[in-house]
Amino acid sequence: METLYNILIDPFVQMYEAPDFLMQVLWEGLVSGVLYALIALGFVLIFKSSRIFNFAQGIMVVFAALTLVGLHENGVPAWLAVPLTLGVMYVLAVGIERVVLRPLVGQPDIILFMATIGVTLFLIGFGEFVFGGENKVMITEALGIPTGALEFNPFGGFVLIEEKDLTAVVMAVLLVFALITFLNYSSMGRAIRALGDDHQAALSVGISLSTIWVIVWFIAGVIALATGIVWGARAGVSFALEVIAYKALPVLMLGGLESVSGAIVGGLAIGILEKLFEIYWGQPFLGGNTETWFAFILALIVLLFRPQGLFGERIIERV
Known part of the structure; x- marks a missing residue:
C-alpha cells in the first residue's frame, strides 16, 4: 500500500515543491508536442x-x-x-x-x-x-x-x-x-x-x-x-x-485523422503528458524510457472509448 501511495502521490508533491522544475518539464513537453503536431498535420x-x-x-x-x-x-x-x-x-x-x-x-x-x-x-x-x-x-x-x-x-x-x-x-x-x-x-x-x-x-x-x-x-x-x-x-x-x-501516429489516433485542430491539440497533449509521465513516474518507478511507448498506450485508451479520436467525426451506419 505504501508503494502504491508513493507512486500516486509523490509525483504531485514534487510538482508542488519544485514549481520551477515543473515549468521546465512543461516547456520541454510543449516543444516536443508542437513538433509532433506539425508532423501530424x-x-x-x-x-x-x-x-x-x-x-x-x-x-x-x-x-x-x-x-x-x-x-x-x-x-x-x-x-x-x-x-x-x-x-x-x-x-x-x-x-x-x-x-x-x-x-x-x-x-x-x-x-x-x-x-x-x-x-x-x-x-x-x-x-x-x-x-x-x-x-x-x-x-x-x-x-x-x-x-x-x-x-x-x-x-x-x-x-x-x-x-x-x-x-x-x-x-x-x-x-x-x-x-x-x-x-x-x-x-x-x-x-x-x-x-x-x-x-x-x-x-x-x-x-x-x-x-x-x-x-x-x-x-x-x-x-x-x-x-x-x-x-x-x-x-x-x-x-x-x-x-x-x-510519433505522429498516436497523435492522429488521439485527435482524429481528419481534424486539423485535433492534430494540434493531440500533439500538444501527447508532448506534455509523455514528458510529465517520464520525469515524475517513468524514471523514479518504471526505470525510465517511457517516452517510447506512453503515447501509444494513451492513444489506445482513448480509442477504447472514442474510436474516431477526440476530434474525429462519429461514424453512423444505418441499416
Whole structure:
C-alpha cells in the first residue's frame, strides 16, 4: 500500500515543491508536442483530401532536411537553399501525383496506402544514394536560428529555454496560422476542404483532383521541411528522424485523422503528458524510457472509448 501511495502521490508533491522544475518539464513537453503536431498535420491534410494515409510523411521530413543540408554543403547559400529545397519538394509532389497516384485512382484505400510505403522505400534508397547514410548537422547558424539560451527565475529557481526551441515554437505557430488561413480563406483551400467533406460532390463541380493532390502533397512537403529544420537543429539530420516522425501516429489516433485542430491539440497533449509521465513516474518507478511507448498506450485508451479520436467525426451506419 505504501508503494502504491508513493507512486500516486509523490509525483504531485514534487510538482508542488519544485514549481520551477515543473515549468521546465512543461516547456520541454510543449516543444516536443508542437513538433509532433506539425508532423501530424502533414498526415491530416493528405488524408482529408485524398483518403490516403501517407506512410511516407516521416521519410519526407528526412529527405527535405537532407536536401537542405546537402545543397548548403555544396556551396549553396542558406537563403537560396531553402527555396531550392521547396522546389525539390514541389517536384516530388508532382512526381508522386503523376507516377504513383494518378494510375491508382479508384483503387481500394489499401492499395494507395501500400503505394505510399513504396514511396517511402524509394526515398530511403534515393536519399542514401544522393546524400549518403551518415549523420549530418543542421545548418542552424546559417539559417539564422539562434543557439543561445534564456534563463528565467519565476519561483526563485530557474527555467532554461533554448532559443532554438523558442524559434521552433514560433515557426510552428506561424506555419499553423498560415495553413489555417489558407484553408479557410483561399479558393484553393476551400476546394481542399470541399474535397475532404464530400469527395464525389467536389469532383462533380469541377474541382481538379490532380491539382489538389499536387498542392496538398507540396504543402505536406513544406511542413516536412519545417519539421526537419527544427528537429534537425535539436537532434541532427539522419534517417533516424523517420522514427521520430512515427510519433505522429498516436497523435492522429488521439485527435482524429481528419481534424486539423485535433492534430494540434493531440500533439500538444501527447508532448506534455509523455514528458510529465517520464520525469515524475517513468524514471523514479518504471526505470525510465517511457517516452517510447506512453503515447501509444494513451492513444489506445482513448480509442477504447472514442474510436474516431477526440476530434474525429462519429461514424453512423444505418441499416
